[in-house]
Amino acid sequence: MSAARTTTSSAAPVLPTLGGKKPNYRERVADALRAALIAGELRPGEVHSAPALAARFGVSATPVREAMLDLVKEGLVDTVPNKGFRVTAVSERQLDEYTHIRSLIEIPTTAELAATADPAALEALRPAAEQTVTAAAAGDLIAHVEADTRFHLGLLALAGNEHLVEVVGGLRKRSRLYGLHALAKAGLLEDSAREHLEILDALIARDEEAVRAAMTRHLGHVRGLWAAR
Incomplete structure (x- = not known):
């Protein structure tokens, strides 16, 4: 060490x-x-x-x-x-476990919102989604993470389960996204950030399968790309 x-x-x-x-x-x-x-x-x-x-x-x-x-x-x-x-350090195994739990919770919960969420409540999350793109373009990783957190926890809050939001919020706090610098430098962080808008548009369109596919792909970046050391 x-x-x-x-x-x-x-x-x-x-x-x-x-x-x-x-x-x-x-x-x-x-x-x-x-x-x-x-x-x-x-x-x-x-x-x-x-x-x-x-x-x-x-x-x-x-x-x-x-x-x-x-x-x-x-x-x-x-x-x-x-x-x-x-x-403190976070092990690769811990990062894998955090991402697995997040996927089990966030993908189905967000997909279900396509049928239940108020369109106005969904639209209210657009500024946070847009801020992730703006921050990514500026290379402001801290602002990007803050806006990303507001967007995802805001979505989960629409499900009406405070404990669920608390669990995912805790997992996010413990995570590390060491690959953000590399993604931002390569100009790829903006593409990932725009997926927030894709998810939001699919929710507003009531397209549950599109939401599920976009969320699966988006969370896959957490360990597939973002957490790379």
């Missing part, structure tokens, strides 16, 4: 600036940190200090430290005394 790497403010990943009038810094910082972990911006074994990350966010170290403690409870990072927080 390689030695832990401690980042400084100059080496920290580019994260969203959270200055200005933003509600609940702690939750917003925690969301952005989770997205950075999922996108592979924060790598396993790296050690990040709260002050260094706070400088990137444009806020004080207190909400960052509090957010990191939330991530400790979720198993996404570990505390390193007098240094900060170490990003």
